[in-house]
Amino acid sequence: MILFGSAQAQEIPDEPGIYGFFPLLASRQRLGILGAPPYSDAILYNAKKALVRRIKRIQDVFTTKEMTGVVKRSGKGQDLAEAYSVSLINYNIDDIVSVAERIDYSSLPGLIDVLERTSLMIGPIYAGMTRLQTLAQRYRQHEADYHNSIKREVFSSRLKKSGLQWDDLIYGCVPISLSGSDIRTVERIMHMLLKSPLSNN
Template sequence: MQRYPTERAAEIPDKPGLYSFSYNPFQKKRLGIYKDQEIGDERLSAALKVVKKKLSAYNNLASKAFLSLDVAEYNAGGRKENSFRGEVVNFDYLDQVIGEESGSEAYRFLSFLESASQLFRPLYCGMTFNQSLKTRYFQHKRDYDKTDYGTFGSRLRESGFLWPDIIFTTIEIPHANVSEDELRKMEKLLIVNSNPILNNR
């Protein structure tokens, strides 16, 4: 199994296999934090705020846990004059998990998130038999950039996720080792057991 951040897309193999897209916006360099540079509390605090915002977006999409409110305003005669709709999202758990860490504690927390993201529920799982994993990756990327609707790439874009925050994970399976039907069965097992957020069932 290999993991490819977007800057390593050229290294994705030209072979068939299984793949998944996962969310990893916690790469420290994407948060402006570099190991060989002095890191002040102000920069770490800003990075944690970005992480909290991105985790909120991921959690909301994964759980659909929000309260939808319909509010109507009536006049004295009982006639509706105005109506409003709003959504209240529950961020309480993030407030409990991400507090006011600073210094080395904040850096360790960000390092943990960067590593632990591979344990998060994936965004999408798939397989490719007649195409290579690299070709399939770039098809999804084109869908993200251009397609109006109906594809994983367009659903990802419409959900507000940034492509550079995505990690592509592959398992190469040569044709000599598996038939297309067997690979589709493996894909089905992968989808059923990992419950990816943006797959169409």
């Protein structure tokens, strides 16, 4: 997989393939820890607060799900079965905020470096494929939707709703020279296994 931040978008391949957007868990730059140590207490305090907000937002993307449907009573004929409309909201019982709030200031810069390097381990928040377009064209479409579109049922609108920003993403892609149907098969397998929360499939 080839990885790109928003600053390297011009290097994305002009080939079809499979791609995903991964959330950047943390980075010194994003959290305001710049330059060489030592860092002031104020800088570390603000960085820690920003880290807590960031990982909570990312956790919410992966754990907040809503489902609706109908439940019917078994053992009865179609006309006699009672049916109930149900709505389920998943929530996470893990208290990730308190874990992050217990971080010692002195270990914060090193911990942020590790979180940055392990960002891909939590999986993509969106996965897709492109057959007739290139990976670069598809990236630019998603980016344009994020900055300009008012469409409600696209990845960019779900991303905005999550509170994550475009430059919070890592774009990973794999150029593929398979047929269109084979690329679609790979995408379906990815969706079934990864269950990317901001994908529609």
